[in-house]
Amino acid sequence: MSTPANKTTRIEPAKGRLGVLTVGLGAVASTLIAGVELAKKGIALPIGSLTQLDTIRLGKRTENRSPMIKDFVPLARLEDIVWGAWDPFPDDAYVAAQRAGVLEGPKHVEAIADILRDVRPMKAAFERNYVKNIDADNVMGKISKRKMLETIREDIHRFKDEKKCERLVMIWCASTEIYLEIGPQHQDIESFEKAIDANDPMIAPSMLYAYAAILEGVPFANGAPNLCVDTPVLRQLATERGVAISGKDFKTGQTLIKTVLAPMLKARMLGLAGWYSTNILGNRDGEVLDDPENFKTKEESKLGVLEHILQPEKHPELYGNVFHKVRINYYPPRGDNKEGWDNIDIFGWLGYPMQIKVDFLCRDSILAAPLALDLVLFSDLAQRAKLGGIQEWLSFYYKSPQVAPGLYPEHDLFIQLSKLKNTLRWMMGEDQITHLGREYYDEV
């Protein structure tokens, strides 16, 4: 039975300017900004972005209705986007893009140099003990966490006024912080507020940005694996205030491949003995992740995927004894051009072993930028559609999707894609597509 379409949803139109606030102005953020500005000028294509390039099938296969997603749902136009950022490095987006070394200068940086120079980072709410490998001074200084929170809120107001924005979205494109677990400080507003006043180390800067965003009614997307908005207190607050939140950790290179290959093994009931994933990466992100405490945050996010897809408790003979290892090695000569190797030991009929080898020579920020763009546009859409709280339909973009307490996350890329497109159909009052397809055979 198909889910009834939601005929009653009213989505506010995307009028006026959309201000995009990136926390962090490093490789991903500068590649995002440059790419959108190049696309606006028709100099390059926003490849990898569903909001810009994909279509969505509506109704039966015989109806031939497949509009572009951007023509089907009322998304903000790229022309209406304006940029703001925070970063402990004072570099504007032009310098940040050059420093990141992702884009070819003459072709993709110089052409939009003026716009990039205009994106100058605000002073960051930054504490070195959360990201030890970064030492920079465009920071709010050694002030209390309460003062940091207030300053972020003031920055949001000032930016909105100065840039004359109708709406804002905040997206975390900053470094991965050290590993933190949910504690009593994150359970409810009272404990959270008390912990802020006590400068409790369990309150990371990312939580202050997310808290400020929610208090200001600004949707928040979390591109790193930090706990951040994935805490009971912020989930609850976002739901109560009707603010769209999502996370965690952009699903770009190796995990993207993993969430395509693992469902294939599971679908064919092929066994898995081990999956060894290793990477070399030479950008600043790689340098930050070289610190074991920061790597642990990333490792948790990368490891969870297989368990949820393969369900070893249901298939102990196939997946009960999987050796899964993920390594990231900082190797400066490669810069942002990561190389990820996977060695996958599988077994088939009667237990005979086989191997799959993957060598993905990818470009980290080239894969991440379109995800960041889609997250910005879909978060803004969700906000205008009055869908507050966790946006599980955006799981497609994340390594470690945020879901309601008690639910396991859906990691299979194509289930995530169906969920995303069905949510768009549901928002617009179109029928769900279940792929049952009986109607083509039952009708005479």
Ligand SMILES: NC(=O)c1ccc[n+]([C@@H]2O[C@H](COP(=O)([O-])OP(=O)(O)OC[C@H]3O[C@@H](n4cnc5c(N)ncnc54)[C@H](O)[C@@H]3O)[C@@H](O)[C@H]2O)c1
């Ligand atoms: N590129 C990818 O494929 C990919 C995939 C998944 C997740 N991510 C995550 O996205 C984030 C950004 O990646 P990147 O390659 O752009 O890294 P990057 O190091 O180039 O940029 C991160 C920026 O964040 C800044 N920063 C650190 N703490 C901050 C704070 N408290 N406030 C404001 N700014 C702060 C740093 O100074 C740096 O300029 C990282 O956490 C990374 O793990 C990236």
